[in-house]
Amino acid sequence: MILTHEHEELRRSLRRFVETEIDPFADAWEEAEIFPAHDLFRKAGAAGFLGICKPVEYGGLGLDYSYALVAAEEWGRALAGGVATALGVQTDMATPALAKHGSDALRREFLAPAISGEMVAAIGVSEEGAGSDVASIRTRATRDGDDYVINGSKMWITNGTQADWICLLANTSDGQPHRNKSLIIVPLKSKGVSVARKLKKLGLHASDTAQLFFDNVRVPVRNRIGEEGRGFIYQMEQFQEERLYAAAKAVSMLETAIAITVEYTQGRKAFGKPLIDMQTIQHRIAAMHAEVEALRAITWSAADIYVAGGDVTEKASIAKYLAGKLALEIPNACLQFWGGQGYMWESRISRIMRDIRLTAIGGGANEIMLQVIAKQMGLSSAGGRKAAPAQ
Ligand SMILES: Cc1cc2nc3c(=O)[nH]c(=O)nc-3n(C[C@H](O)[C@H](O)[C@H](O)COP(=O)(O)OP(=O)(O)OC[C@H]3O[C@@H](n4cnc5c(N)ncnc54)[C@H](O)[C@@H]3O)c2cc1C
Structure with missing residues (x-):
């Protein structure tokens, strides 16, 4: 790029x-x-x-x-x-x-x-019993004349208490789990939709996250996106943008974590000199900087493939995996150099550490990204390269 x-x-x-x-x-x-x-x-x-x-x-x-x-x-x-x-x-x-x-x-x-x-808008894929294993969701949309009647629930829904509509993944038939789902736009003011609870979280506090219930919610069949039964495939495509977004957002959050840590260690003295003059700290910060540059490079190269209309599954998963991995490592290492001040709730580094933690879990956990990459590499004895999507 x-x-x-x-x-x-x-x-x-x-x-x-x-x-x-x-x-x-x-x-x-x-x-x-x-x-x-x-x-x-x-x-x-x-x-x-x-x-x-x-x-x-x-x-x-x-x-x-x-x-x-x-x-x-x-x-x-x-x-x-x-x-x-x-x-x-x-x-x-x-x-x-x-x-x-x-x-x-x-x-x-x-x-x-x-x-x-x-x-x-909100996106409704995850359920209390199905997050990583998207194929096993239980929410159902049953055809009744020109309507779908929706029953089920969705968990950890971002914008869940404020959204006007949700792009909902639901089972629309009994067939194979990769072919029986559809994406349906459900207005959240519809009769039968309820916000069960606003969830309290480790981080991302400014964002509202909710559990939603759907009890005989009627929406017209014309609210379905594309073809019936292709929802799982559409969602897998949609995940690619979600994963690129997560990786790109992580790049700047990690850059910020490093920049504020450099600033802090320049100002903080121990043993007669600024912390930044300790060579071990310099080396760790330089290594983190190199890792973030690598993340940016892979994310931008994935974007190039996406812009050119290519299959970005492997590259987007690598970018998301690397983002999740660095999200676990870098803010934690930075916070260490802030000492006690880093442990304070109000310090910016502690907020970044809490906020970025989700990168390794949401929209496909690190382990799921590795599963997708392994499938793309054809690592199992059953499959050649580019086998069926794991998620
Ligand atoms: C703040 C927040 C906002 C969210 N927003 C949304 C949203 O707007 N819409 C939405 O649909 N979802 C949303 N989610 C849900 C999120 O996408 C899921 O939490 C995520 O996909 C993981 O699913 P799970 O929590 O059910 O974990 P599980 O599937 O129960 O997995 C738990 C852990 O087990 C491990 N694991 C799972 N499968 C494997 C495997 N095959 N091999 C090895 N290890 C494995 C991983 O470490 C994983 O983290 C949000 C979650 C949070 C916390």
């Missing part, structure tokens, strides 16, 4: 938006454990940030995915990681399949307002 003047312009506008519309309120939103999604998304939508690579006819900017990746990096610099996660759900997790496979009517009704920021 080579950044052009246009990429840099977009980066500058996003950075200004983060500094003026998110950062001044980040602490208050963290404290409140929610941010005003409609308010912020309307502003982000008006600036064009919610539809960077979405079609122009639905209000998007029609740019290629490399621009969305720049946006993911910039959202990752926000002082509240939860807001960056919520924005990513809107742009890269709940809407890619709708943009690619939805009917024109469905896109006008749900995609256009998600791009303008009038509507907040």
